[in-house]
Every structure is written in C-alpha cells, then in structure tokens.
Amino acid sequence: MISLHDRLADLAEDGPDGPPTSDVWERGRRYGRRRRVEAAALVLVLLAAGGSLLGALLPAMSYDVGPADADAALRLPDRLYAPSPWLRGTDDVGQIGPLVAVVEAERKSWTGSRTALAGVSSGGEYAFLDLPGLPGTRGQDVGTEIALSDDGRLLAYPLTGTPEGEPNLMDGAALVGVAVYDTVSGEVTRHRVRTEHGIGVAGLAWVEGTLWMNYGQWDQGADESTDSGSGSDYRVYAWEPGREPRRIAGPLANRMPEVSGPGLVTVSARRMSVFDHGGSRLRDLRLNLASETSPVLNASGTRVALLEDPDGDPSVRTDDASSLRSGVVPAGTDIEVMTERVGDVTADELWGWRDDWHVLVRDYGRNALLSVDVNTGAEERLVLMSEGASPVLARDALAAPVFDAPEPPYVMDLRLRASLVVLAALLGLGGLVLWRRRGRA
Template sequence: MVAVVGSEGGLVGVSASTGEYRRLDLPGWSELDDPMGSSDIAVSADGRWVGYWYVDDGRVQGVAAYDVETDEVTRRDVTTEFGLSPNGMVWVGDRLWFSAYAFLDASASSARGGSTTVWSPEDDEAQDLPLDRSPSFGNESATPTSVVEPNGNGVDLYTADGARPRSLRIDRSFTGRAVVSADEQRLAVVLDPTPSSFDGSKHGLVVLTPDGHGGTVGRRVPGVRTNEVLAWRDDRHLVVSTYGHAAYQLVDVGTGRTADFITPGSSWVPGMHLAADGWSAPVYDAPAPPTPMDPRLVVGAAAAVVVLGLGALVLWRRRVRA
C-alpha cells in the first residue's frame, strides 16, 4: 500500500500494485479522534504496515498494526488502569516506535510516562527506551535506522538500541522537521529566525552535511522561499509545500529551480499518509478521484498520491494554472 487517506466514512488505502483503493477495516481505530490523538496513524516506508492506536470501551488500550500483505491486524496491549493518552508514533524500518502517557484517574485530566516503545509486529518483540533516550514526537522524521527530531540547537538522532542520541548542531534557527537524504548524509530544513511563532511567512531552504565534529555545514538553496520541506525525491531534488501554492513542488538543491510535482487533494481525519519510499518513484498524469470517494468504485490514482506498483509509483498529478 502506498498511501492511506482519510475520507468521509473512514480510511481509504491505496493499492501498491493496481492503483485501486478500498476502505480499510482497522478494528478499534477512532475516526472521531476520541480520545484525543487516537485517530493518528503511521504508514511504514515500504507501505506494508499501517500502525494505529486502538480504542476499546472508550479508552486507548494500545497500538495495532495492519499487515497489507496478509490483511491481518496484530495488537500490542499497554496495561494501564485508566487508558492512554497518545503522544506519537513513527515507523523505522519494520518496527513501530510509539509513545503514550498513562492517565492517572478516570477523569483523564492528568497522566504520566512518555517513554518510547519499539515494537516489531511481525514477531511481537518489544523494547522500552528510557525516557531520556526517547524522542518527544511532534516534528520527527525517520531514516531506515533512526528517528530524527529537532532539539532547539540542531537535531537528535535516536536509535532502537537505547544509546544516547547522537546530536548534530545547526547554527541557524529553523522550523519544522529535518528531512534526511536516502544516503543519510544530508539534512534539509526551512530556516526561520523566530521558529516559536507562526505567521505563515516563507523562509529560505538550506541543505546541511555533518562536519565531523558534532556540527553541520549548510548551503542555502538559491532563490527559494517556502514553508515546509516534506522529503527528498532523489539526490538532487526536495519536495516542498508552500502556502498559497496548490501543488507540492520539486526544488533543485543546486540551482533553486522549482517545478510543480503533485497536487494533494483534500481529505478527512487523519489526512494523507504516504509511504516514504513513494516520494522517489516515477509519476504520470492521471484523472482526479471522485469526491466524496465511493468505496464501491475502482479508481486509479486515488487521493493525491497513489500506487506504488512494483517499482513505479502512480501519483495523481493535476496540472495547476499559474
């Protein structure tokens, strides 16, 4: 599966082989986001797994993973007296990292915890990471081996072995996530002199490489001002989202040249979640999907980003008028 998209009436999964879509039956998933945070999901980089919080008797009781290949759901219970308050989840390879707080009483007004569990749904092995070696979640991204998260002065890279996170210093203020290239040798961030405030202003884009001494060396992408960097498409191009521009754009990190890439459609909770490997696959023009989506129909290129097919990704790429 290459993408999962929120739609009226539930989640829609997009086939990785045919481009067809269908409703996903994820037992315990909360479409209404009740309790808060329980609608969050995560799609593994290869599109095989969909992780989500599962709710039973009005409380978040743990996490679950839907296996696209077998159509089976595996659960991981977290024993608490009053349920969980979800904090975040992300896939690193075939392991789901998740963090939640345990409510202290039935009022659900206070909670404690927040450490991270690394869980392999294939064999149900799990490891709890110490609180001081756990990501806080919120602006995290993932590589095949680690979780990358801003720390105020740069980024921390967390690994499943429970070691202290490796830190990389970034001398300039930035906003949002740091996205890592496929070879794990470069980071890209959007600069922002006042990252604690949000006014929708566009800022410069910078590509950073480790300097070997705990810091980074940055190169500004010429002429580009944007709001959010989403992913690396290949060694030379980044995907960015700029407010007021309908399409996601490709940015050449050497020249600053931009080109429209794909146009995401609107979606319901929990938004659109693309398998990370899909960002680097080929695209072609395809019809836009119907609105609202009808699960009885078969549509190639549904939802904004569609179909990873044996080495090729079909993306709905709608031409945007200048």
C-alpha cells in the same frame, strides 16, 4: 322480467341503420396496428428508463479493486483525490495494499457521515479502510495519529477499547493499545496495554520493520467535553508485531525520535542528535540557525534541509511560507552545519528527500508536493493534492517514479440509488397498468 332475448332485441334496434360499412375490417386492423405501436413505444420508454438507471448505478456496482500484490513496487501518483463519500471499504472489496498513501475523506452511510481513512494502492485505486478499533478523527493532522511503513504494507494506529476503570474520553474514545494492519493479508495484530483510564499515544513511527511507539497513562477518567487532563509514565517502546514490545533505554527512553535519512533524529533548538535504528547515539550536529520545522537528512546523511524560522523560536509557528535552506554535513560530531537559502524557494512543510540532491516540500498555495533541486532551486511539481488535505505517504514512494493517477469512480448516494430503483419500478408498473387499461377499452 326482461329476458335475454328482449335485451338483445333492444340493442339491435338501437344500432345503426343499414348494412355494415365496408371498412369495418380495415378499421379493426388499423386499431390493432396502433395498439402494437403503442405497446412497442411503451417498451422502448421503459428500456430507456432502465438503461439510464443502469448507467447511473453501474459505476457503483461495477467498481472493483485488483487483488493486493505483496511484491508490488510503489509508484507516486501525480494527484491525490478526495474519493466519493459512498466509496466501498475493504470489508467489501478486500485488501488493496501495499498502500502508497492514506488520506482522510468524508464517508457517508445510511445513518450519517464521518471522517474516515481511505487507502490509495500502488495502482491509484481507492478504498476506505475498515480497521477494527480505529478511533474517530479528532480534527488533527492524520500523520500524527497513524504510521505507514516504508514499503506501504503495514499501517499502525491507536486501538480503542474498554479500560479497567473509568475511561478517559478526551480523544473521543478510550485508547487501550496499538494495532498494526497488514494491507495485503488483512491481518490485524494488537498490542493491548493494561490501563485503568486509557492511554495517550504521543507518537508512532516505523523504523524499518519495527514500530516505535510513545505512549503513557491517563491519570483520571473524563468525558468528551473535558478540555484538559494529566498523563504520566510516557515511555518509548520498539515493537516487532507478533513479539512483546521492548522498552527503549538511554537518551530516547522518554523522547520520541523522528525517522530521518539513515537513522533517527531529535532536534532541540539548533541542536540535532542523530541515532542509529537501535537508538544508539551516533553524533550531534549544531545548525547555524533555528528551523521552523524538524530538519531532515538525506539518505546518505551528507546533507540537511530545513525551513528557516523567521523569529528564531520554533515553538511559535507563522502562517507564512518559510525559506528553504540546505547545507552539507561535515564528518565528525558536535560540529556546526552551515545552511544557505535554496534560491527564492519558500515552502510550508518539509517532507523529506527524493534523492541526495532533491528535497520534497509542500506548498499550500499550489496544493502540491514539489521536488526542489538544492543546487539550482529548480522546482518540479510531483503530486497535486486536494485543498486542506493532509495525506500520509509511504517513504519508499518519495523516491518512486510518478504516474498519471486515475480519478476514483463516481459512486451514487445509496439513498438516491434506492429512490431511483423505486421510481423505475413505479413507472414500469404504471405503464403496465395503463397499457392493460387501453387494451380493455
């Protein structure tokens, strides 16, 4: 058996001949300094990687929205953006109202993506609206499905749920009522309707603090692939949230009016009927030509604006922009209102009035909301929009001052963010293992 003494003797014989060299100590010190430099370099690399990762994640981690102020005055943003699909919602950031606008935007999650509603605060901050019972988008103009109050505080939307019988899923989900969301307090008030198959909501509009609703009953159940169905008993109701809705009587009992100028209006061909906020008829007006879209009155009711219908048939819409026309509304009833073209101005949509002399129009070619002086035809761009966007603006914002709206923050894909965290952890672990191995060498 070889003893420890013998093994040490063999090692001594295999060693270098002669006395130890004089630079052994210096070589050891140089090796120690090199190890410290390598360790410091590794730490710097890891810190740089961590800093880069933090810089990428910081916008998503630090973005916050200021607390909602019920008395905040609305301002009109000079641009409406498409927010990041990974932007947080009101369940995370809290309420951001009053809202100056609501926009449709893609929203992504771990499991996929969908089209959702994002609110824009009076300060230009964005957050997705986490609304209980909100139906999914059906690819329609968002303005036909929701209603934002004049001051931007209340948002009305159709409410999904389970009907008493076979549901009608032609809208993607069965509707069983209407809900109102308070953008400041976060409170949701619901009006549920007894229904066997679900209801069809044909219109929602705020008239001061009262929500006007037009809905009826589906006559049969249906799945999502069904293309057509029949409904009945469509009525108009006025609802002050917290109270029972009242059924509207008279000429508006079955016809949803539009909010325009000092009251409500209905339009049929070239005839415009004006009602007060309670639904009582005030006057009838006859326009000198048909309008491509619903004409709008200014706040004082002294002027009307419309988009000229080139073929005279409002039921047939063209893709071309229409000439803007305006006219003075004389006193009296059942009188003809003469309108004239406003310079060479053409537009695709008519949004309302900014004041008694400036009308607001949407120009698809410029993706913008324009203010047009009806006396001179002078145009001013107010809001630049994303291509194809169909935002809903609070009416009070139409007359509000314009401000430079900040762009919503970039928010990193949560999946990419998680991958970067894992990658940073692996790099750090790998560097630590390499350093320890070199220390043992």
